[in-house]
Structure formats: structure tokens, C-alpha cells
Amino acid sequence: MPRPSKRISGIVPSGKDGWEVHTEAWARKEAGQDIIMLSVGDHDFDTPSQTIEACVTAVRGSNHHYTPLPGVPRLRRAMAAASTACTGIETGPDQVIATPGGQAALYAAVQAVLDQGDHAIVVAPYYATYPNTFSAAGASFTVVETPAEDGFQPRADRIRAALKPNTRAILINTPNNPTGAVYSRERLEELAEICREHDLWLLSDEVYWTLGGGEHISPRGLPGMAERTLVINSMSKSHGMTGWRMGWLTGPAEMITLLTNLNLVTTYGLPAFISIACAEALENRYGVKEIAERYAARRTVLLDAVRGMNNVSVHGSEGGMYVMLDISAVEPDDEKFAWAFLDKENVGVMPGSSFGHAAAGHIRISLCQPEPVLKEAALRLRRFASSYRREAA
Numbered sequence: 001m002p003r004p005s006k007r008i009s010g011i012v013p014s015g016k017d018g019w020e021v022h023t024e025a026w027a028r029k030e031a032g033q034d035i036i037m038l039s040v041g042d043h044d045f046d047t048p049s050q051t052i053e054a055c056v057t058a059v060r061g062s063n064h065h066y067t068p069l070p071g072v073p074r075l076r077r078a079m080a081a082a083s084t085a086c087t088g089i090e091t092g093p094d095q096v097i098a099t100p101g102g103q104a105a106l107y108a109a110v111q112a113v114l115d116q117g118d119h120a121i122v123v124a125p126y127y128a129t130y131p132n133t134f135s136a137a138g139a140s141f142t143v144v145e146t147p148a149e150d151g152f153q154p155r156a157d158r159i160r161a162a163l164k165p166n167t168r169a170i171l172i173n174t175p176n177n178p179t180g181a182v183y184s185r186e187r188l189e190e191l192a193e194i195c196r197e198h199d200l201w202l203l204s205d206e207v208y209w210t211l212g213g214g215e216h217i218s219p220r221g222l223p224g225m226a227e228r229t230l231v232i233n234s235m236s237k238s239h240g241m242t243g244w245r246m247g248w249l250t251g252p253a254e255m256i257t258l259l260t261n262l263n264l265v266t267t268y269g270l271p272a273f274i275s276i277a278c279a280e281a282l283e284n285r286y287g288v289k290e291i292a293e294r295y296a297a298r299r300t301v302l303l304d305a306v307r308g309m310n311n312v313s314v315h316g317s318e319g320g321m322y323v324m325l326d327i328s329a330v331e332p333d334d335e336k337f338a339w340a341f342l343d344k345e346n347v348g349v350m351p352g353s354s355f356g357h358a359a360a361g362h363i364r365i366s367l368c369q370p371e372p373v374l375k376e377a378a379l380r381l382r383r384f385a386s387s388y389r390r391e392a393a
């Protein structure tokens with residue numbers, strides 16, 4: 001074939017991607033081994049039945065045609081109402097644009113604020129696609145780690161130290177994947193101050209906003225931030241709809257108008273019947289409370305089981321769909337730990353270092369399994385952690 005563009009080849013540079021343990025665990029499960037998969041962040045349950053019924057009704061109701069580029073009006077109204085609740089700032093439909101999932105909202109946000117050669121700051125540990133999303137825009141970025149011993153909270157001094165003359169944006173994610181950290185108001189205020197002072201965009205990934213366990217604080221709601229914040233949102237986690245591919249971006253109306261041009265040349269609108277089902281799910285909050293309660297209960301079960309364990313401690317793990325366990329006292333090399341845990345106890349987890357340096361010495365455990373499975377995994381972890389030390393000795 002003729003040479004592909006540097007742009008497309010550069011999005012995912014080849015090599016190790018950090019998912020090796022997950023891929024192997026999956027292959028062993030497919031081959032019939034009794035593997036507990038705690039490496040992936042997709043619900044173990046179906047989309048709420050009311051949402052499915054709304055979609056069936058919509059598809060039977062001849063909603064089979066092109067839709068307005070920024071989203072059907074009813075969907076935009078529902079998204080704006082959800083953004084008002086999420087960010088604490090009155091949001092109109094002209095301040096939101098529907099996208100095929102949170103990832104597409106993230107892509108749109110990065111494309112919208114960074115030119116080729118511009119620089120951004122990415123607060124780590126971060127969601128795995130972030131570096132590739134910047135590569136796709138031809139932008140560079142500096143990773144600023146949040147220390148585990150500080151509960152993975154962002155530190156303003158470290159961010160200030162990473163600023164460059166061509167820095168245009170800071171990307172954060174709270175509640176956080178992979179750490180489960182929920183950024184405090186105080187730390188978000190410090191971040192907001194940097195953005196105002198240096199005239200930066202804040203890209204705020206809030207796809208786990210309903211799974212935070214307490215009050216959700218969006219930096220868009222802080223003084224002077226609505227004009228410089230783009231909030232990435234999604235129905236994947238909050239509404240149990242990962243496979244439906246529906247998300248949205250919230251920001252200043254002028255930016256949303258510009259972003260509509262990106263839809264003109266990419267998605268050209270979204271499926272009509274899915275848009276209507278999503279509008280109904282947002283209006284009625286189908287499944288939101290139940291899903292949040294389910295993850296909160298699972299988190300409690302897992303953390304209770306882990307708390308008494310020798311040499312395993314918890315950092316972050318306040319919200320989202322994951323907990324982060326510090327296993328460095330057992331084995332400082334988290335990849336080695338994850339491989340040995342898979343081999344000996346048939347449990348697949350993610351090595352923390354897959355998500356950056358700050359999470360090294362940790363494993364990320366997904367809560368996307370029922371409580372009895374999480375309890376069994378905790379038992380295996382206890383057995384593994386105690387016998388591992390004996391063998392090492």
C-alpha cells in the first residue's frame with residue numbers, strides 16, 4: 001500500500017501498551033480457565049431496561065434519518081440539564097455538543113484548544129488514551145504526577161513548574177481513572193488559579209461524576225472558569241451505556257459553535273433513535289442512582305476486605321470504578337506482582353505503572369464484578385500477598 005500519513009501512524013506508536021497482563025488474562029479466560037477479570041472498566045450488567053425500551057420505541061417510531069450536527073434539540077436540552085447538575089452552573093443547550101462517547105468529546109476538546117506544536121499539561125495517573133489523543137492533534141504534553149502518599153491529589157507547585165511559554169491547556173480527570181481519587185475543592189481552586197493567571201484552557205474529564213460517593217465538584221463551577229473550561233462527559237459509566245457511544249462536551253457557546261464544524265467533517269450527527277433513547281435516559285436518570293449505589297457498595301466490600309491485610313494499603317479509591325492498592329511492600333515491581341498474581345491465583349489486575357510513574361508499586365482493581373466475586377478476589381489477594389513474601393524470603 002502507499003505510505004500512510006505520519007498523523008495516523010503517530011497516534012499509537014508501536015510497542016508495549018501496558019495492557020499485556022489484561023490481554024493474557026483474557027486469553028486464558030477464553031481458553032476456559034477460571035480467571036477473575038478485574039482489569040477492565042466495563043459494567044458486568046446490561047443497560048437499564050427502561051433505556052432499552054426507549055430505544056426500541058424510538059427505532060420503531062421511524063427515527064431513521066439524519067440529525068442536527070450538534071445533537072437533536074431534546075438531547076441537547078437533556079445534556080444541558082445534566083451539565084447544570086454536574087457543574088453547578090446554569091447551562092443552556094447551546095453550551096453542549098453531543099459526541100459519540102466521552103472519548104470523542106475528549107478528542108474534540110483537544111482538537112479545539114491545541115494547535116500543532118502547542119503544549120499541554122496532563123495530570124497523572126491518567127486514562128490510557130490521553131497521550132494518543134494529544135499525538136492525534138500533533139501537540140506535546142508534560143505529565144505531572146500526583147503523589148500516591150498525597151492521595152493522588154494534584155499539586156499546583158508541580159503544575160506551575162511544568163508550564164512552558166506555549167502551554168495552552170491542562171487536562172485533569174476527577175473522579176479519577178485509574179486511582180479513584182476525587183480531587184478536593186481546595187486543589188481544584190489552585191488549578192483554576194493557574195488557568196486564570198496564564199490564560200489556559202482546563203479540560204476536565206468528569207465521566208465518573210455520578211460515582212464520586214459525595215458532592216461532585218466541577219472546576220467549571222469555580223469563579224471565572226466557565227469561559228475557559230471544557231467538560232468531558234459521557235453516558236457510559238453513569239447510565240450503564242458503554243456500548244451505545246454517547247457523550248457530550250460542555251463549554252462556552254462560541255466554542256461549541258466552532259466544534260459543530262468538527263462534526264460536519266467527522267460524524268455528521270449521531271444515530272437518531274439512540275439520541276432519543278439517551279435523551280429519555282438523561283431526563284429520567286434511568287439507572288443512575290442504582291449504578292452509583294452498586295459501585296459504592298462494591299468499593300466498601302473490597303476496601304473492607306483489604307484493610308486488614310498485611311503489607312497492602314489503599315491510596316485514592318474514593319470514587320469511580322476502581323481502587324488502587326499499594327502492594328510495594330510485598331513486591332515493588334507492580335508488573336511482576338500482577339503476572340505472578342495471575343499465574344498463581346487466576347486473577348487479572350492492571351499493574352499501576354501502566355498508568356504512569358506515580359502509580360508504580362500499585363495494582364488497579366476494577367469494581368466491575370459482583371460482590372461475591374470481589375470477596376473471592378480479596379481472599380486470593382490475601383493468600384497471595386502472604387505467601388509471596390514467604391517465597392521471596
Ligand SMILES: Cc1ncc(COP(=O)(O)O)c(C=O)c1O
Binds near residue numbers: 101103104207247
Ligand atoms: C477517564 C475516562 N475518560 C473517558 C473515557 C471514555 O469513555 P467513553 O468513550 O466510553 O464515554 C473513559 C473510559 O473508560 C475514562 O475512564
